[in-house]
Amino acid sequence: MSGNQAEIKEQILKKFEEVFGDTKGAKVYFAPGRVNMIGEHTDYNGGHVFPCALTIGTYAVARKREDDQLRFYSMNFEQLGMMESSIVDLKPEKEADWTNYPKGVIWAFGEKGYQVPAGMDLLLYGNIPNGSGLSSSASVEVLTGFILRDFFGFGVSNQDLALIGQYSENKFNGVNCGIMDQFAIAMGKEGHAIFLDTADLSYEYAPIKLENARIVISCSNKKRGLGDSKYNERRSECETALAELQKVVGINTLGDLNEEQFEAYQSAIQDEVRVKRAKHAVYENQRTIQAVEALKNNDIELFGKLMNASHISLQNDYEVTGIELDTLVEEAWKIEGVIGSRMTGAGFGGCTVSIVKTEAIDTFIEQVGAAYQEKIGYAADFYVVEIGDGPSVLSDVL
Ligand code: GLA
Numbered sequence: 601m602s603g604n605q606a607e608i609k610e611q612i613l614k615k616f617e618e619v620f621g622d623t624k625g626a627k628v629y630f631a632p633g634r635v636n637m638i639g640e641h642t643d644y645n646g647g648h649v650f651p652c653a654l655t656i657g658t659y660a661v662a663r664k665r666e667d668d669q670l671r672f673y674s675m676n677f678e679q680l681g682m683m684e685s686s687i688v689d690l691k692p693e694k695e696a697d698w699t700n701y702p703k704g705v706i707w708a709f710g711e712k713g714y715q716v717p718a719g720m721d722l723l724l725y726g727n728i729p730n731g732s733g734l735s736s737s738a739s740v741e742v743l744t745g746f747i748l749r750d751f752f753g754f755g756v757s758n759q760d761l762a763l764i765g766q767y768s769e770n771k772f773n774g775v776n777c778g779i780m781d782q783f784a785i786a787m788g789k790e791g792h793a794i795f796l797d798t799a800d801l802s803y804e805y806a807p808i809k810l811e812n813a814r815i816v817i818s819c820s821n822k823k824r825g826l827g828d829s830k831y832n833e834r835r836s837e838c839e840t841a842l843a844e845l846q847k848v849v850g851i852n853t854l855g856d857l858n859e860e861q862f863e864a865y866q867s868a869i870q871d872e873v874r875v876k877r878a879k880h881a882v883y884e885n886q887r888t889i890q891a892v893e894a895l896k897n898n899d900i901e902l903f904g905k906l907m908n909a910s911h912i913s914l915q916n917d918y919e920v921t922g923i924e925l926d927t928l929v930e931e932a933w934k935i936e937g938v939i940g941s942r943m944t945g946a947g948f949g950g951c952t953v954s955i956v957k958t959e960a961i962d963t964f965i966e967q968v969g970a971a972y973q974e975k976i977g978y979a980a981d982f983y984v985v986e987i988g989d990g991p992s993v994l995s996d997v998l
Contacts (some may be wrong), residue, residue, distance in 0.1 A: 605630075608659055608725065609994060612675065616661040616723045618675045619682060626721070627736055627750070628995040631743035632657035632988050633728035634735045634784035635953050637808075637818065638903075638910050638946045639888035641918055643778030643839050646799040646853020647885030650892060651780055652808065653788020655988035658726040658739040662747045665719040670706070672699045675725040687719050692772050701737050701969060704772030705744040708764045711806060712772075714754045720747070729981060730747060732819045733950020736783035737773075741765030746786075746991040755785055759801065762786040776832050779947075788990040795892045799855055806892055810900065813939055816956045817934070818968060819981040820924035822949035831946050834877060841878035844869045854881040876918045880917040903956055904940025908933065910954075911942035920947030924976055928952045931971040935964050 603611075609628055619621050632653035639649035665671075670685040676698075683699045690707040692700045722744075728736045745761040748754060756764070765782035769775050779798055787794055792805040808815075842854055848868040851857060857865070862882040869875045884944050887906045894902040911929050915921040921929075925943040929952050932941035937960025943954040956964050965982045972980040 605994070608727070612659055612661050612723060612725050613998075615673075615675055615725075617724060620663070620695075620721045623661070623663075623998045626661050627663070627993060628998050629660045629662060629743060629747055629750075629991065630657055630994055631739045631746060631991040632662075632785055632788050633739050634781055634788070635728075635815065636780065636784070637953060638884075638891045638907055638942070639780075640853065640884060640910060640914055640942075640944065640947075641834060641838075641920070642881055642885045642888065643780040643796075643798040644776070645842075645881040645883060645885070646855035647797075648855070648888040648892075649778075649780045649784075649796050649798060650793050650806075650888055651784035651796075652661075652793040653990055654728075654734065655986040656727045656734070656983070657738065657785075658724055658728065658743050659994075660743055660747060661723045662751075663721045664751045665721060667719055669719040670699075670703070671719075673720045674698055675723070676730060687716055687836050690772075692774070698740070700773055701740040702744040704768035704833065705741050705765060706748065707772055708768035709745070709748055709754065711767070712764060714748075714752075714756070716748060717752060720751070722747070729819050729951075729983075731949070732817075733945030733947075734817070735781040735785065735912075735945070737769065738765060738777075738785050741768055742782055742785045742991055748978075750993065755871045758786040759783070759986055760949065761991075763845045776835050778797065780800055786990055788988060790989045791987050793987070795888075796861055799853055806895055808895070810955065812959075812985050813900070813955050813957045814961060815987070816954045816961060816964060817944075817951050817983040817985055818928045818954065818972075819951040820928060820949055820972075820976075821978060821980060822922070822924040822976075830920070837874050837877045838881055840875040841869050844874070845878070854878055855885045857882045859883060874916040876919075878886070880913045883917075884913060884990065887913075900939055900955070904938075907940030907942045907953075907955070914943055914947060918947075922948055924949060924972075925952055927972055927975050928968060928980060931968040932956075932964065935960060935967060936984075938964065 937957035
């Protein structure tokens with residue numbers, strides 16, 4: 601399905617009626633996806649990130665029920681049909697597939713002292729490409745929390761919605777993610793990226809004024825697969841490196857070190873691979889701080905160079921890129937009019953983010969697309985994206 605918001609609304613309401621009988625008492629909601637401009641794999645290392653919410657995301661039609669039942673339907677996974685469950689005794693189950701995300705959030709609200717008193721009918725439609733690394737799962741989590749707050753009047757802020765979403769992903773879905781994705785989605789602001797210090801959640805909105813350039817997402821169409829287990833592995837490598845460094849220097853996180861300090865203390869890390877992982881975390885954090893400074897000074901060229909350096913570090917030191925993402929980025933770098941290009945998100949598949957001069961966008965899509973197809977054997981997809989707001993209600997009660 602494509603189309604503008606009004607068309608999407610019409611189609612999802614029609615589908616809701618088809619699946620759940622009628623739309624009486626239902627409401628329409630939206631939560632964005634996100635892209636991270638720079639600051640990758642720093643959010644669980646006490647560093648900075650610089651993501652923004654997108655105008656593509658997840659739409660929901662939701663209706664409160666009188667009983668304990670949960671009925672779910674996704675227009676992205678129509679083959680699964682309607683999936684049913686109950687708010688009582690929620691547990692992650694393989695067969696529950698994507699519904700483990702909304703279920704996890706309902707469970708997490710309960711864990712945080714906000715008992716969800718009744719079930720719901722929930723239909724979702726996402727126009728974030730599945731498995732693209734633009735955080736479709738975090739979008740569903742924040743959206744579910746946003747709906748629960750609207751239904752039951754829970755006294756939680758948008759920042760709390762991000763934390764509850766992350767908690768559910770960590771504890772219910774078993775992915776040890778940081779706070780970046782849920783925070784970017786819950787706190788998104790049109791035209792701005794969020795400079796977030798993950799050590800204390802202090803943040804600042806920075807306008808992204810690209811003038812003659814746009815943000816282009818190149819989607820590798822390689823599904824993450826083993827990504828989640830590799831993600832958890834990187835996280836524990838960083839934790840071990842931190843513990844080794846703490847024997848020689850009083851720090852709380854890798855984000856507490858600058859480059860010089862890291863070079864002075866790195867010999868405390870007992871393994872070469874862990875040195876590389878920690879080096880990435882430290883240098884990437886410093887790059888992110890510099891990149892936001894560059895943006896404030898209107899130095900978009902420097903911002904782009906720092907994006908490129910981020911990719912090289914993720915490729916060589918953090919080793920989370922792979923041939924698909926490297927091909928997309930290396931082909932992008934060859935094109936005149938590309939200000940910066942890097943992988944974004946967890947890596948191991950997913951997509952890249954590039955800042956491309958408007959007049960070079962067609963050439964970019966054509967040339968990167970052709971080179972990718974030739975080398976990898978299947979096509980990449982390209983999206984010119986806009987930075988949007990956080991979650992919103994799109995209708996009154998029907
Ligand atoms: C995933 C996680 C985030 C973050 C990125 C890497 O998107 O969900 O918390 O760690 O990877 O920067």
